[in-house]
Amino acid sequence: MTQVNHLIEIHGLKKTYQSGDTRVDAIKQMDFFIDDQEFITIMGQSGSGKSTLLSIMGALNHPTKGKVLVDSLDLYSLSGEQRADFRSEYIGFIFQSFQLIPYLTVLENVKLPMAVTGQKKKVKNQMALEVIDRVGLGAKANRLPDQLSGGEQERVAVARAIVNKPPIILADEPTGNLDSKTAGDIMQLLQSLNNDGHTIIVVTHNSDMASYAKRSIKVQDGECFDSFK
Amino acid sequence: MKLHNISFGNIKRRKGKMLFLVLGLVIGISTVVTLLSITETMTKNIEERLNQFGANIVMVPKSDNLSLNYGGIDVGGVNYRVREFDQEKLSDIRTIKNNKNLSIIAPKILGPVTINDKIVLLMGVLFEQELALKTWWHKAGGTFPEKEDEVMLGSQAATLLGFKAGDIIFLSGSPFKVTTILKPTGASEDDAIIASLGASQKLLGKQGKLSMVEISAFCQGCPITEITLQIAEKFPDAKVTAMKQAVMSKMQSIDMFKSFSLGVSIIVILIGSLLVLVTMMGSVNERTREIGIFRAIGFRRGHVMQIILLEAMLLGIIGGILGFCIGNLIAYSIIPFVIKDGVFAGINANLGIVSILMAVALSLLASLYPAFKASNMDPSEALRAL
Numbered sequence: 001m002t003q004v005n006h007l008i009e010i011h012g013l014k015k016t017y018q019s020g021d022t023r024v025d026a027i028k029q030m031d032f033f034i035d036d037q038e039f040i041t042i043m044g045q046s047g048s049g050k051s052t053l054l055s056i057m058g059a060l061n062h063p064t065k066g067k068v069l070v071d072s073l074d075l076y077s078l079s080g081e082q083r084a085d086f087r088s089e090y091i092g093f094i095f096q097s098f099q100l101i102p103y104l105t106v107l108e109n110v111k112l113p114m115a116v117t118g119q120k121k122k123v124k125n126q127m128a129l130e131v132i133d134r135v136g137l138g139a140k141a142n143r144l145p146d147q148l149s150g151g152e153q154e155r156v157a158v159a160r161a162i163v164n165k166p167p168i169i170l171a172d173e174p175t176g177n178l179d180s181k182t183a184g185d186i187m188q189l190l191q192s193l194n195n196d197g198h199t200i201i202v203v204t205h206n207s208d209m210a211s212y213a214k215r216s217i218k219v220q221d222g223e224c225f226d227s228f229k
Numbered sequence: 230m231k232l233h234n235i236s237f238g239n240i241k242r243r244k245g246k247m248l249f250l251v252l253g254l255v256i257g258i259s260t261v262v263t264l265l266s267i268t269e270t271m272t273k274n275i276e277e278r279l280n281q282f283g284a285n286i287v288m289v290p291k292s293d294n295l296s297l298n299y300g301g302i303d304v305g306g307v308n309y310r311v312r313e314f315d316q317e318k319l320s321d322i323r324t325i326k327n328n329k330n331l332s333i334i335a336p337k338i339l340g341p342v343t344i345n346d347k348i349v350l351l352m353g354v355l356f357e358q359e360l361a362l363k364t365w366w367h368k369a370g371g372t373f374p375e376k377e378d379e380v381m382l383g384s385q386a387a388t389l390l391g392f393k394a395g396d397i398i399f400l401s402g403s404p405f406k407v408t409t410i411l412k413p414t415g416a417s418e419d420d421a422i423i424a425s426l427g428a429s430q431k432l433l434g435k436q437g438k439l440s441m442v443e444i445s446a447f448c449q450g451c452p453i454t455e456i457t458l459q460i461a462e463k464f465p466d467a468k469v470t471a472m473k474q475a476v477m478s479k480m481q482s483i484d485m486f487k488s489f490s491l492g493v494s495i496i497v498i499l500i501g502s503l504l505v506l507v508t509m510m511g512s513v514n515e516r517t518r519e520i521g522i523f524r525a526i527g528f529r530r531g532h533v534m535q536i537i538l539l540e541a542m543l544l545g546i547i548g549g550i551l552g553f554c555i556g557n558l559i560a561y562s563i564i565p566f567v568i569k570d571g572v573f574a575g576i577n578a579n580l581g582i583v584s585i586l587m588a589v590a591l592s593l594l595a596s597l598y599p600a601f602k603a604s605n606m607d608p609s610e611a612l613r614a615l
Contacts, residue, residue: 061608084529103238116532
């Protein structure tokens with residue numbers, strides 16, 4: 001019998017936040033896996049623990065208990081700096097409300113993850129312009145974020161997430177601030193990135209967005225329920 | 230995209246806050262520069278005044294006897310045999326290590342001459358050096374002697390001998406024209422006939438000999454005692470004495486002002502640093518979201534620190550340059566009011582470099598904690614602010 005290696009494995013995950021005497025179990029118990037090149041939505045109500053789960057998978061938030069393996073690498077056995085390197089190499093984040101740096105142009109925002117990589121300036125420029133073209137903003141590369149519409153800013157966020165060609169893209173409510181048409185466009189863009197080989201994990205509370213994914217994981221009260229399509 | 234692009238961008242975006250931070254540095258640096266410029270001008274001013282006071286090193290032949298003279302009153306009644314130096318050795322003074330600090334060297338020959346049955350002190354000098362040294366010598370009409378056969382008389386000697394400017398006096402049979410009478414100085418020259426060195430040596434029969442040498446040496450920070458020792462080394466037969474009191478008392482007041490300036494500078498710089506610290510802390514707190522994004526996309530702690538410290542360094546350079554310029558401008562404007570006859574000593578390039586380095590160091594030091602705090606921000610906590 002051959003052992004299947006999944007891209008992401010979550011084992012016995014638990015996360016408790018403590019503030020004074022108050023304890024909140026954001027994640028009570030979770031065990032699941034995600035394979036390479038999957039497109040997954042993590043669905044759940046506000047406060048269900050889905051964003052906490054995303055940040056733990058993104059090597060940003062130490063779990064109280066359990067393991068997160070990515071490519072068989074136990075993320076939380078790594079040092080803080082090693083996890084930073086891991087994020088740079090493996091993860092592309094798309095945050096809620098775009099989270100672009102307001103004083104940097106579209107091109108500079110997209111090049112931001114490359115500020116800590118070793119490529120030459122020319123290569124960085126070329127890679128950034130390629131992904132900006134890919135998200136359809138080639139003509140607006142030198143604009144500042146506040147000169148763009150919400151949909152365009154989200155596209156810049158997507159371009160920034162994929163510029164280092166990470167295998168995994170984690171998106172936290174990427175369509176939360178967009179109208180339904182623009183939200184659909186963004187999900188289609190994520191779909192095309194998935195077709196190109198990226199593993200996409202989207203956290204959303206919008207059930208319509210789940211239709212774009214290959215699989216959905218429902219999170220409720222800190223526990224997950226896998227639902228295959 | 231490099232880390233410095235982020236630092237530049239943030240400075241441009243938060244102009245108001247950064248201006249406030251630079252202001253803190255400018256206040257600190259300009260205060261230091263102003264106080265240092267005033268101190269430097271003050272020192273130069275005193276140096277010039279001290280030079281006007283005359284000699285501060287006196288070289289006389291060594292003697293085995295003790296002095297029986299105090300305050301111009303001689304109680305010995307005994308004439309010691311006066312020893313002399315060789316004039317040809319005088320140029321050796323200029324070979325000492327601190328020779329650049331030697332301003333005026335005024336050699337003299339002293340001896341008695343008889344006029345109208347009265348014994349008078351003849352003082353042979355090099356007029357050019359002597360007049361440069363004794364700026365308090367003022368003539369009562371006539372001109373200062375310039376030729377070998379011209380002399381001037383001290384006020385007391387002129388009165389007692391009954392001579393006035395224009396008269397001819399005979400010294401050992403040779404005629405000399407009295408070109409002027411000195412106004413009273415309260416010193417030994419009041420009783421003397423002052424003639425040229427060469428003529429006096431001839432009259433006294435001491436050709437090529439010197440009785441004493443007065444030296445004017447002063448410089449900022451150069452130890453007068455050391456110069457004295459260097460001269461004494463060259464002239465083992467001479468007793469070289471530093472008249473330190475005047476210099477020391479003046480230097481003491483400068484030292485006191487320097488200590489005061491240092492105290493004020495430290496306080497102002499501490500306040501400036503506090504301003505930098507508070508502004509940087511505010512800036513870091515405002516940028517929690519941004520720092521969270523940096524950390525999430527793979528920036529290491531060191532990268533975040535680099536961004537903050539790079540900003541601090543750039544602002545330090547700007548603050549240092551501005552502080553230096555403004556400090557000089559203030560010093561230039563206020564020196565005439567705070568120092569009588571004071572003239573701004575000029576722009577000191579070394580002080581400029583030190584100012585910039587100091588501003589950068591201060592800015593970096595004050596930003597160290599905010600940078601450390603930013604770099605240690607838990608990315609998940611920072612992102613929760615999103």
